[in-house]
Amino acid sequence: MNGNPSIIKLEDITKIYYQGKLELKILKNINLEIFKGDYLSIMGPSGSGKSTLMNILGCLDKATSGKYLFENRDISNFSDLQLSEIRSQKIGFIFQSFNLLHNYNIFENVVMPSIYNKNNPFTKAKERAKELIDLVGLSSRINHRPNELSGGQQQRVAIARALINNPHIVLADEPTGNLDSESTSEILKIFEKLNRENNVTIVIITHEAEISKITNRQIIIKDGIIHQ
Numbered sequence: 001m002n003g004n005p006s007i008i009k010l011e012d013i014t015k016i017y018y019q020g021k022l023e024l025k026i027l028k029n030i031n032l033e034i035f036k037g038d039y040l041s042i043m044g045p046s047g048s049g050k051s052t053l054m055n056i057l058g059c060l061d062k063a064t065s066g067k068y069l070f071e072n073r074d075i076s077n078f079s080d081l082q083l084s085e086i087r088s089q090k091i092g093f094i095f096q097s098f099n100l101l102h103n104y105n106i107f108e109n110v111v112m113p114s115i116y117n118k119n120n121p122f123t124k125a126k127e128r129a130k131e132l133i134d135l136v137g138l139s140s141r142i143n144h145r146p147n148e149l150s151g152g153q154q155q156r157v158a159i160a161r162a163l164i165n166n167p168h169i170v171l172a173d174e175p176t177g178n179l180d181s182e183s184t185s186e187i188l189k190i191f192e193k194l195n196r197e198n199n200v201t202i203v204i205i206t207h208e209a210e211i212s213k214i215t216n217r218q219i220i221i222k223d224g225i226i227h228q
């Protein structure tokens with residue numbers, strides 16, 4: 001507890017995959033609360049269940065059992081459609097491989113998620129996209145295609161895109177995993193600024209201790225178990 005409102009609370013979350021008769025328990029009774037303004041890292045070795053956890057946090061996948069509260073609302077039994085609304089309106093995603101659309105320019109990539117959010121009118125989203133592209137220092141590249149940018153620049157575009165719907169939380173899965181050390185520190189500086197100056201709630205998932213050290217709060221996951 002830190003006095004800030006709760007964004008996500010997981011209670012006794014498990015995730016089991018089945019391979020034939022084999023039961024693979026990937027997440028084991030996860031209890032985790034994320035608060036507004038948190039700058040949190042979830043660190044663990046490869047295969048420890050980080051992406052599985054991120055997919056559940058991000059409403060991209062459902063837990064096998066347990067309770068998921070999003071802003072104090074129990075969404076454990078929400079339909080796929082209801083979950084997709086939470087995802088598009090409340091959550092921003094950043095992935096290791098940037099996941100930009102290569103046939104669209106930077107501006108179009110950033111504005112794209114607003115099209116799926118009925119609460120973000122297009123005229124407003126266009127203005128916001130320009131502001132965000134400026135914020136990540138890419139105004140001079142606004143009409144360029146992703147393949148004309150470096151990896152670090154592409155990830156900056158992905159950060160701007162993640163913020164277009166003013167999400168209540170941003171989830172970044174190995175956001176610097178494909179980047180050199182210089183681009184990594186650029187990206188981490190942007191996260192820190194967003195958290196400190198704009199009060200954006202950010203969760204970074206990483207296997208690197210060096211990266212997890214820079215966040216305000218750290219959690220470790222090992223073999224599907226959280227150590228706080």
Ligand SMILES: Nc1ncnc2c1ncn2[C@@H]1O[C@H](COP(=O)(O)OP(=O)(O)O)[C@@H](O)[C@H]1O
Binds near residue numbers: 017018045048049
């Ligand atoms: N769809 C799936 N079916 C079966 N096993 C899976 C599936 N997805 C992930 N796993 C297994 O779950 C474990 C955790 O995977 P993952 O969450 O991707 O780990 P991390 O992101 O920490 O590297 C791994 O052993 C992986 O093989």
Ligand SMILES: [Mg+2]
Binds near residue numbers: 050051052
């Ligand atoms: Mg992973």
